[in-house]
Each structure stands twice: as structure tokens, then as C-alpha cells.
Amino acid sequence: DSGVTQTPKHLITATGQRVTLRCSPRSGDLSVYWYQQSLDQGLQFLIQYYNGEERAKGNILERFSAQQFPDLHSELNLSSLELGDSALYFCASSVQDLGVSWSEKLFFGSGTQLSVL
Amino acid sequence: AQSVAQPEDQVNVAEGNPLTVKCTYSVSGNPYLFWYVQYPNRGLQFLLKYITGDNLVKGSYGFEAEFNKSQTSFHLKKPSALVSDSALYFCAVRTSYGGATNKLIFGTGTLLAVQP
Numbered sequence: 001d002s003g004v005t006q007t008p009k010h011l012i013t014a015t016g017q018r019v020t021l022r023c024s025p026r027s028g029d030l031s032v033y034w035y036q037q038s039l040d041q042g043l044q045f046l047i048q049y050y051n052g053e054e055r056a057k058g059n060i061l062e063r064f065s066a067q068q069f070p071d072l073h074s075e076l077n078l079s080s081l082e083l084g085d086s087a088l089y090f091c092a093s094s095v096q097d098l099g100v101s102w103s104e105k106l107f108f109g110s111g112t113q114l115s116v117l
Numbered sequence: 118a119q120s121v122a123q124p125e126d127q128v129n130v131a132e133g134n135p136l137t138v139k140c141t142y143s144v145s146g147n148p149y150l151f152w153y154v155q156y157p158n159r160g161l162q163f164l165l166k167y168i169t170g171d172n173l174v175k176g177s178y179g180f181e182a183e184f185n186k187s188q189t190s191f192h193l194k195k196p197s198a199l200v201s202d203s204a205l206y207f208c209a210v211r212t213s214y215g216g217a218t219n220k221l222i223f224g225t226g227t228l229l230a231v232q233p
Contacts, residue, residue, distance in 0.1 A: 002160055033221075043161075043207060043223040058220055090160055106221065108153075108160030 003027065006091050006109035014117055018079040021112045025072055025093030031055070032074040033094075033106060034066055038087040049074055078114070086116045119144045121210045123224035130198045131232050138193040138227045140208030150191040151209040151221065152182055161207060167191060178202070198231045205229075 003026035013019055025032050034046040036059075045058035049068035060066075063081075068074045078085060092106040121142045130136045142148050149168055153161040165176025172184045182193045193206060208224040 002162070004160065006160075035223075042225040045220045045222070048220075056220055092161075105151075105163045105166070106153075106161075108162070110158065110160045 002107040004109035023091030029093035
């Protein structure tokens with residue numbers, strides 16, 4: 001058990017809908033990262049937050065947004081869903097900001113499997 | 118652009134035999150290299166990392182990786198494979214230059230299948 005909790009584990013929805021994925025980082029970790037894993041694209045970095053502030057952005061679509069709350073949990077919001085958004089979404093956490101601590105180890109949650117029908 | 122490549126989609130090895138999972142990278146500056154493993158229905162787990170120093174890095178579960186700067190490679194190895202090593206293995210890289218580049222770039226993954 002990595003200590004990172006993601007809910008829900010599975011999500012089935014229809015095109016055009018909006019969903020929210022939730023992540024609770026390990027106790028004491030200030031950084032949260034979101035990744036998307038699909039068969040086509042592999043594991044893609046989406047976005048990172050550190051202590052409530054956005055720190056880095058990857059290949060995140062404009063239809064997607066995220067935030068980190070004062071209690072350090074994070075939510076990834078996906079809207080106007082398309083079939084191609086079906087993927088496994090991982091959250092990871094680390095103590096420090098990767099921009100500060102270059103060798104920081106990430107701890108991954110088990111992921112949320114999103115199926116858009 | 119930084120990238121990491123895992124040329125093999127799948128590696129098959131018999132239990133007890135040595136295994137190698139290949140990874141090559143392309144970065145500007147000094148690379149920080151990682152291996153992660155993903156077991157079925159689980160998140161990725163950290164195996165080992167190379168930052169600097171000895172080119173042979175030892176990690177969890179008996180795995181090791183060899184950094185080769187001239188070949189820009191960071192192959193994952195284990196002297197004797199176990200059936201329980203069967204999983205998806207990801208190589209990842211970060212660069213060491215400054216700025217807000219906090220991204221960990223992952224390869225596409227290599228499925229390791231260890232036959233009993």
C-alpha cells in the first residue's frame with residue numbers, strides 16, 4: 001500500500017458528461033501529480049500541485065482542470081468527456097516539489113479507471 | 118526534447134534465468150533516471166533511481182540497473198527471475214537543469230512475463 005488513495009476505483013459515464021476524480025496523498029506529502037495512462041499514449045503527465053499551487057503542466061487538455069485543497073487532497077475534473085478520454089488516471093504524491101528535490105520518489109495510487117461510453 | 122524509449126513491448130524469460138529490460142533516454146543535461154513497476158490493478162511502485170555516482174544501481178526486490186552514458190541507456194536487470202516479477206515496468210527520466218520542469222517522463226512500458 002503506497003498510502004495514496006484514489007476514488008472512485010472505477011467510473012463509467014457517457015460522452016459529454018463531467019466527472020471528478022479524487023486523490024488523497026500520503027500523510028506529509030505536499031506534492032500531488034496526475035497522470036493519464038492509455039494504450040495509445042502510455043503514461044502521460046498531466047499536472048502537478050505543490051502545497052495548493054500549480055507547479056507544472058503537461059499534456060492536459062483545456063477540458064480538464066485540477067486543484068489542490070488546503071487539506072492537500074486533490075481533484076481532477078474532466079468535462080465534455082469524449083470516448084478518447086477513457087483511460088486509467090493515476091495520482092502520485094511526494095514530500096517535496098520535484099522542481100526542488102530532483103531525485104524525489106513518487107508514490108502512486110491504484111488509479112481510477114474511467115470508461116466513457 | 119526529453120524522451121525515454123523502451124524498445125520492447127514484452128520480454129519473456131524463464132524462471133531462474135537472468136532478465137534485462139531495456140531503456141534508452143534522450144535529455145539535455147544530466148539525466149536522473151528511474152524504474153517503476155506496475156503490478157496488475159495496482160499503481161506504480163518505485164524500484165530504483167540513478168542520480169550520480171556508481172553506474173550500477175541496486176534497488177528493490179533484487180533488481181539493479183546499469184547506467185551507460187555513452188549508450189544513453191539505463192537497462193534494468195535481475196540475475197534470477199521469479200514468476201512474481203511478472204509485471205509492467207516503466208523507465209522514467211528527469212533532467213537536472215533549473216526551472217519549473219518537474220515532469221517525470223515515462224517510457225511506454227515493457228511487460229515482463231516470467232514463465233515457471
